[in-house]
Amino acid sequence: MSSTSTDTAFLAGVEVFFFDVIGTVLDWKGSVPKQLRVVVNVEAAVDWTRFVVEWRTAFWNKLEPLASEETVRPGAIDIIQREALDTLLSTPPWSHLGELWDDQKRQEAVTMWHKLNGWPDSSRALYALKKHAVISTLANGSVRQFVDIAKHADLPWDVVLTGELLGGYKPNPAIYHAALAHLSVTPAQCCMVAAHAYDVRAAGALGVRTVYVRRETEDQEAVEGQGRLCDSVRPKSEGGDVDLVVESLDELVRVVERVKGAAAA
Amino acid sequence: MSSTSTDTAFLAGVEVFFFDVIGTVLDWKGSVPKQLRVVVNVEAAVDWTRFVVEWRTAFWNKLEPLASEETVRPGAIDIIQREALDTLLSTPPWSHLGELWDDQKRQEAVTMWHKLNGWPDSSRALYALKKHAVISTLANGSVRQFVDIAKHADLPWDVVLTGELLGGYKPNPAIYHAALAHLSVTPAQCCMVAAHAYDVRAAGALGVRTVYVRRETEDQEAVEGQGRLCDSVRPKSEGGDVDLVVESLDELVRVVERVKGAAAA
Numbered sequence: 001m002s003s004t005s006t007d008t009a010f011l012a013g014v015e016v017f018f019f020d021v022i023g024t025v026l027d028w029k030g031s032v033p034k035q036l037r038v039v040v041n042v043e044a045a046v047d048w049t050r051f052v053v054e055w056r057t058a059f060w061n062k063l064e065p066l067a068s069e070e071t072v073r074p075g076a077i078d079i080i081q082r083e084a085l086d087t088l089l090s091t092p093p094w095s096h097l098g099e100l101w102d103d104q105k106r107q108e109a110v111t112m113w114h115k116l117n118g119w120p121d122s123s124r125a126l127y128a129l130k131k132h133a134v135i136s137t138l139a140n141g142s143v144r145q146f147v148d149i150a151k152h153a154d155l156p157w158d159v160v161l162t163g164e165l166l167g168g169y170k171p172n173p174a175i176y177h178a179a180l181a182h183l184s185v186t187p188a189q190c191c192m193v194a195a196h197a198y199d200v201r202a203a204g205a206l207g208v209r210t211v212y213v214r215r216e217t218e219d220q221e222a223v224e225g226q227g228r229l230c231d232s233v234r235p236k237s238e239g240g241d242v243d244l245v246v247e248s249l250d251e252l253v254r255v256v257e258r259v260k261g262a263a264a265a
Numbered sequence: 266m267s268s269t270s271t272d273t274a275f276l277a278g279v280e281v282f283f284f285d286v287i288g289t290v291l292d293w294k295g296s297v298p299k300q301l302r303v304v305v306n307v308e309a310a311v312d313w314t315r316f317v318v319e320w321r322t323a324f325w326n327k328l329e330p331l332a333s334e335e336t337v338r339p340g341a342i343d344i345i346q347r348e349a350l351d352t353l354l355s356t357p358p359w360s361h362l363g364e365l366w367d368d369q370k371r372q373e374a375v376t377m378w379h380k381l382n383g384w385p386d387s388s389r390a391l392y393a394l395k396k397h398a399v400i401s402t403l404a405n406g407s408v409r410q411f412v413d414i415a416k417h418a419d420l421p422w423d424v425v426l427t428g429e430l431l432g433g434y435k436p437n438p439a440i441y442h443a444a445l446a447h448l449s450v451t452p453a454q455c456c457m458v459a460a461h462a463y464d465v466r467a468a469g470a471l472g473v474r475t476v477y478v479r480r481e482t483e484d485q486e487a488v489e490g491q492g493r494l495c496d497s498v499r500p501k502s503e504g505g506d507v508d509l510v511v512e513s514l515d516e517l518v519r520v521v522e523r524v525k526g527a528a529a530a
Contacts, residue, residue, distance in 0.1 A: 074446035134412055143447040147399055147423050158412050159425045181339035182408040
């Protein structure tokens with residue numbers, strides 16, 4: 001699919017790109033199983049990818065009810081990750097692993113979410129976008145987590161905004177409003193970039209511009225009659241509800257460079 | 266003055282450097298008068314340096330009473346700058362300028378505080394320190410202000426923390442505590458770097474490590490019997506109250522590289 005100038009004109013007015021991080025910029029499903037395999041060092045064959053997918057689901061199930069609350073503790077994300085891990089390790093078919101993991105090993109596993117690898121295009125795309133606009137995280141993590149990841153994956157954020165800094169978790173509208181206020185932008189002057197439909201839809205409902213990125217690990221669940229959720233998300237030009245759909249951050253860079261180049265000419 | 270290994274051993278345990286920004290990293294007194302001279306374009310001779318010094322004093326007088334309050338608005342710093350400017354322009358000997366400046370010109374002047382130049386060593390020192398530790402702002406500004414400045418002066422912050430993000434202004438102890446919590450560090454694992462005695466003393470009182478930088482524009486007021494305030498600040502090894510005193514950020518980099526190099530060897 002190639003984006004048309006009608007689709008992309010909104011980008012000329014965008015001063016700030018807000019990025020979701022895990023899944024959108026980072027390949028968690030490729031990163032964590034590899035590290036677990038080495039650190040946990042269990043001889044028996046373990047499907048670490050399945051384990052990590054279930055861990056992430058357990059994490060989300062604990063986080064989601066908190067999104068409507070008004071205050072969060074700094075560092076709470078690591079605590080929620082640990083609680084989700086403990087739940088998983090006490091439940092079949094993983095409880096045999098639970099018997100083998102002491103406190104230190106569990107904390108080491110939580111820290112793996114601070115050392116996720118970027119998708120192949122992430123670092124170079126952020127360096128390119130940074131020349132044209134402010135690039136900021138806007139994600140449900142801790143500040144230290146995203147700072148550690150930025151050093152590990154070479155992500156040159158201009159500013160790191162997180163749910164914990166802004167006082168709550170996405171998709172709570174207050175969080176998007178707080179991010180806009182801190183960057184002194186109107187909704188039309190900024191753009192949420194995410195690989196999750198719930199996130200771009202929550203931002204879009206406030207008038208924020210939206211770019212949806214199809215990533216192979218995200219929004220893979222089936223939607224009745226529409227294939228995978230990631231395929232069902234469509235740009236407004238095709239009757240959908242987001243401003244632009246891209247297959248990679250490289251594609252977003254090409255579009256931004258075309259639009260910003262045209263605006264400067 | 267050359268720092269000894271006794272003075273500098275504390276740096277081995279430091280994971281995060283928090284920097285004050287305006288005055289410590291940026292030369293406001295060299296930057297704003299130059300821009301004012303061009304933009305305001307008044308034919309009569311005006312002592313713009315004196316004007317900007319008085320503006321900064323008026324700003325501080327408005328900010329200081331707010332430091333003990335618990336909440337601040339995003340973008341409030343720009344509003345306080347504008348109020349301080351309006352006060353100045355309504356008072357002799359500047360009221361003749363006040364008659365010439367419309368709303369647009371006044372807002373343009375406020376925006377000059379988003380385009381301050383770094384000291385000659387600031388950018389290269391931050392790039393060097395970033396290899397050894399997390400580098401963060403911790404200053405009484407707005408997020409947008411520091412993001413604009415970082416792009417203008419090429420300051421590669423890992424994270425931008427401001428009074429407005431953390432809910433108050435330095436030297437309120439709550440702000441330093443919040444910064445520590447978001448970076449998941451103990452007081453001994455981080456270090457406040459500032460050219461203002463009040464700031465390093467407030468951080469030091471909480472157990473945070475402290476580096477005082479002597480800058481030619483900061484802490485110049487006379488202290489009875491001790492010369493200028495900046496000269497009266499001394500390291501603990503000389504009976505003073507900060508961990509280290511440096512004449513430049515270059516000097517801090519040399520010390521950190523020596524300590525971290527020795528720790529790695």
